[in-house]
Amino acid sequence: MARVLVQEACFDLAAEQARLGEGRVDVGGIAAFTGLCRADDGIAALVLEHYPGMTERALEKIAAEAESRWPLTGCTVIHRVGRILPGEPIVLVLAASRHRSAALEACAFLIDWLKTGAPFWKREEFADGGERWVEARASDDAAAARWAG
C-alpha cells in the first residue's frame, strides 16, 4: 500500500526513505526523485493550488498503477501545496524493490505520470509583484505518454 501525502509542510527525505527499508531485508534498491523550485526568470515564489480530495485519489491511483506494473516493496508520493520558495522541494517520489530496475522505472513513471495526471496548478510570483500561471508543457505529455498502454 503506497504512502500518499499532500501537505504544506516540507518533507524529510531520509525519514521517508528509512520507512521503506525499516525492519526488512528484502529491499535491494530505493529510487528517489525530488522536484525543486527553481528561480527562473526572477521567480520569487511558486504557489501550488490543488483539488482537495481528487488530488489524493489521483495520487493513490497513480501509485497503485506503479505497484501493479512493477514488483515494488513500497512506494511514497508526497506533494507540497501552498507557497514554495526557490531552492525548496516541491515533490518527492520514492520506489523500493528487490531489484534496481523496477525501483528506477517506477520512480520515473510516478513523477512523469503525476505531472499530467494529478490536479495541481502552479502560479509563479515575481519579485516585481507580477504573477503568471505556469502553462502545461507538451514535453510533460510526451513523458507521460511513454508509459501508456
Place this chain on the structure above:
Amino acid sequence: MARVLVQEACFDLAAEQARLGEGRVDVGGIAAFTGLCRADDGIAALVLEHYPGMTERALEKIAAEAESRWPLTGCTVIHRVGRILPGEPIVLVLAASRHRSAALEACAFLIDWLKTGAPFWKREEFADGGERWVEARASDDAAAARWAG
C-alpha cells in the same frame, strides 16, 4: 565536478542530497538511487573488495561520462567496501539537473554502468559459515549496454 567516494563507513543520503542543492536555485530535480544488501538465501553479510586507486579512477570516469551526456548541476557516487549487513546500504548515486529527465536518466546510467565498469567484487557470507563469490549477471551487462554508443 562529481563527488566520488569509496569508503567503509555508511553514508548520509540527506546530507549528500543537501550538498547538491545548497546555495543554488537552478536545480529542478535530484534523482537518487540507494542499493541495499538483501538477506537472500540466508546471507549473513556481504564483503565488498575493490581495487584501490583503479576504483576511484573508474568511478570518476563514469561520473564524467554522465556529466558529458546530460546537463547536470552535480552528481555524487559513494560506494562502500568491507563488511555490510543485510538491510544496510551499499551504494548511493545522485544526479541533479535543471530538468527531471536528465537527473533520472543520469542516475540510472550511473548505477547501471558502475555495476559493470568499476572494480568491486562481492562475497556472500552465510549463517552456517559458508561463503560464495557473487557471479556477474548477464542482466547487468545488458543494462549497461543500453547506454553504449
Place this chain on the structure above:
Amino acid sequence: MQILYFAWVRQKVGLGQETLELPGDVADVAGLMRHLAGRSPGHAAAFAQAKQIRAAVNQEFCAPNHPLRNGDEVAFFPPVTGG
C-alpha cells in the same frame, strides 16, 4: 450540483465554487460550460477560452461529452502543472 473552479478559471469566474440545479437543456460537460458562460461577465471571460479548460466529474478527469446528472460534482480548471 456542485461546481468547482481552480487556478485561472477560478480567478476569472471570481468564485471557488457554486451550487446550481442542472438546467434541463444541459446534457453534458460541454453543454454545462456553454450554460455557465452566460452567468456573469467573469464566467464569460473564463469560458471564452473553453479549449484551454479541462473538466472533472465526481473527481475523475472527463471529456466534454461526458453526460451529467444533477448530483454530480463538476470541476473546471486549466491543464494540470504539478510535479
Place this chain on the structure above:
Amino acid sequence: MQILYFAWVRQKVGLGQETLELPGDVADVAGLMRHLAGRSPGHAAAFAQAKQIRAAVNQEFCAPNHPLRNGDEVAFFPPVTGG
C-alpha cells in the same frame, strides 16, 4: 612489474600481489596468464579458469591481446560485481 590479484583469483593464487620481471617470451596479457599459471599450484588453479578472468593494465580494463611492458601494473580478477 607489479601483479595484483582480487577476489577468488587472489584466494586461489594465495597472494594479493607479487613483483616479477616481464619474461622475454611474454608479449601480452594472455601470455602473462600462461606464464603465471606455471608459478605454483595455486596460480595453476586460478588460471585454469582463464576465460573467467578479466585483466586491467595500469588500472584500465584490457583485452587478452593487450601488449605489456616491464613497468606495467597488471591486475587479474573475476568479472566485477559492484553496485
